[in-house]
Amino acid sequence: MKIKVIVTLKKGVLDPQGKAIQQTLNGMTFSDVKQVRQGKYFDIDVNMEDEKKAKARVEEMCKKLLANLVIEDYKIL
Amino acid sequence: MKIKVIVTLKKGVLDPQGKAIQQTLNGMTFSDVKQVRQGKYFDIDVNMEDEKKAKARVEEMCKKLLANLVIEDYKIL
Incomplete structure (x- = not known):
């Protein structure tokens, strides 16, 4: 089944890419845009039927590879 | 208000970055991962109170700057 993940920079971490998009x-x-923050999106197809188990597996992937937990947060949708 | 957008590659468009992550x-x-597709995520803070209007505004931004509609799709969350 497919699990979707969003990885974003933590609050307070500078995001020059988002700033460039905003400018x-x-x-x-579009002068009414106050702020843009950019993140990454992953669509992961795991060979598992059980949604709970698949999400737990994807969470492990986030911790080990997909997100840098020092500066990033992840959210499994 | 803050509007979230996901930009993904269209079906059929090669995603070497996703492939590298999968491998x-x-x-x-994680040998049970069949496929990974990577996309972009934007968190846009628009100076508007009305959610419907803000979303319409962000849709315009997607069409004009954030997504390349030849190879990408966007989804406003």
Whole structure:
């Protein structure tokens, strides 16, 4: 089954990529954008039927590879 | 208000980054991972109170800047 994960920078960690997007949007017709934060999205197809087990497995992957827990948070959807 | 957006590659578009993650996971203890697709996540803070209007505004941003509609799809959460 497919499990979706979002990895985002923790609050307080600088996000120059998001800042660049925000400034570009402001310079276009979107002056009402106050802030943009960018993150990563993963769609992981695990060979498991049980949703709970699959999510536990994906959580393990997040801790070991997908997210850098020093500066990032993950959220399993 | 904050609007969340996910931008993913369309079906059929090759995703070498996702493939590399999948192979790395397989080489660790996660041999049950069949496929990984990577996408982008944006958290956009728009200076608007009305959720419907804010989402319409973000949709415009997706079309004009955030997503390349030739190869990518966007989804506003």
